[in-house]
Amino acid sequence: MDDQNKNLILATALSFIVILVWFLLFPPQDTPKNTAKQPVAEQNAGAAKTQAPAASATATATAGATATASASQAAGATPEAKATAADLPTVKIDTPRLEGSISVQGGRIDSLQLKGYKETLAKDSPLVRLLSPVGKPDAYYVLYGWAPGGSLAYTDVPGANTVWTVASKGALTPKNPLVMTWNNGKGLVFTRRISVDDNYMFTVTQGVKNTTGAAVTMEPYGMIVRHGLPPERGSTILHEGVVQMTDGKLDEIGYGGMRKFEDVPTEGGPAKVVHAKSGWIGFTDKYWMTSLIPETGKPFTAVDKYTKASDIYQLESRLPVMTVAPGASAEASSRVFAGAKEYDTLRMYQNQKDVPRFVDSIDWGWFFFLTKPIYWLLHKLHILTGNVGIAIICLVIVLKLIVLPLAYKSYVSMARMKELQPEMEALKERAGDDKQKLQKEMMQLYKEKKVNPAAGCLPMLFQIPIFFSLYKVIYVTIELRQAPFFGWIRDLSAPDPSSWMNLFGVLPFPAPMEHSFLATLSIGALPILLGITMWLQQKLNPAPADATQKMIFAWMPWVFMFMLGHFASGLVLYYITNNTLTFLQQYMIMRSHGHPPDIFGNIRSSFKRGKSAAK
Structure with missing residues (x-):
């Protein structure tokens, strides 16, 4: 076989290897799951299967035995909650950067659009939608509630389908918080106060007043629920899925990794459970994120779940169990970030609002020691x-x-190498087809002229x-x-x-x-x-x-x-x-x-x- 054919075969092989490596590094994006044809009834059934956390207090004389809410109990099938979410009123969200609504059913933050971002460059392009209510394709929402402990039943505490009464007036704005109440009819009165800042941070304060004659035990929680995979996903070089910071440690878990948790039996059901003294947990997309952020300095339990039957990805932030004495009240406060992963905004929350390592929710990659300073410099030059x-x-x-x-x-x-070109050509002529001799004489020439061919x-x-x-x-x-x-x-x-x-x-x-x-x-x-x-x-x-x-x-x-x-x-x-x-x-x-x-x-x-x- 002559040299020309050898070179052709080599070039073809190299081209094939380049294409193969290319598709391994940058494979075609997964075809998004078509949820548009999923009937509303099935979506609502999926919501009913959302698992509520269980109160996990150690049994004491006042706490009593721990109760665990099952998937059907999580639906909160109280008499007030027979209507679907679409039939119930909502409270409008209107801030400089967000618009959407909160459903009185479950008090869900379940409709949210970002005012500063459009889907495309077209003038008539819709705003980027972050959260969607139950019954819509790709339902994605934030839910808060209480898990019962001791002698309480799941119907005694607010659940996913509890219908709240709005006690405040007007839309939720940075200057006008939303206040909702719910009376369980058995001596427990629950309140929920939701406020929002000028950017993307909500603060949710849950309260309970015990007018019964006995102490009650319950566990406040926050929950992010995602029905199915997100419609648009990035490439393999970008992390999308769970991102959580617990006690200074950053964990990233893809949706495929979450699906493995259903076979891992842990407390409260199949899940990954991490007990932490500080941190946050959320779902991250390429540019957007929804995160639960417990009160700074207070312990919490981060939980990752996947329910295969309804294809639901679920994150929880469980706060410490509370025992409320007769005639007493208790409150639990936490925050929700729902918006764009803007460096300056994340850094502001990190440095001024005590959200640890919040800028690391951006996927800086393996070369983070270069990526971060490069971005910082590029950001300053852009300004x-x-x-x-x-x-x-x-x-x-x-x-x-x-x-x-x-x-x-x-x-x-x-x-210097260019300078040696005439001498190298002369060496080639003298060596002829003896490649070993040519290589030896070239190395000798480099040594005499003090030239390093690898320096370039x-x-x-x-x-x-x-x-x-x-x-x-x-x-x-x-x-x-x-x-x-x-x-x-x-x-x-x-x-x-x-x-x-x-x-x-x-x-x-x-x-x-x-x-x-x-x-x-x-x-x-x-x-x-x-x-x-x-x-x-x-x-x-x-x-x-x-x-x-x-x-x-x-x-x-x-x-x-x-x-x-x-x-x-x-x-x-x-x-x-x-x-x-x-x-x-x-x-x-x-x-x-x-x-x-x-x-x-x-x-x-x-x-x-x-x-x-x-x-």
């Missing part, structure tokens, strides 16, 4: 420039200045973690979502929408649709510019001696062009800027050492070799 794209360009300049000493040594080494790889090796860190920043931080640059780039977190297949919009037909073979080949102006800058940068480097390596390096810019063509535009912009600055740096350093590269001469030679090969 200064007012444009995320310009901020990315400025970020590259700062990073290039930081690694300049290392880069300088590397580029000097490349210039150092900037690339240093750049790899920075590349992945910046990709993570652009992919997960909401500040880059729908952030415009200039011209046709209206969202730097999305791929370049233009396509060479319709001459970038000149021809009167759209680019190929997503998830098709042609769409994979369809790339925009930015990726093409990326390939050109990589190719120009490559022309400054000495060509490998081995023919196969030379061929691989020649194809690399164009392979990367298609690989990165469907990445976020902000990342491609970073790479174009980095390549351009690297080209200028290397050109100037080589010129200062008396070896100005003949770029256009190399380009003409490349075209001539291409024509000769074609003939």
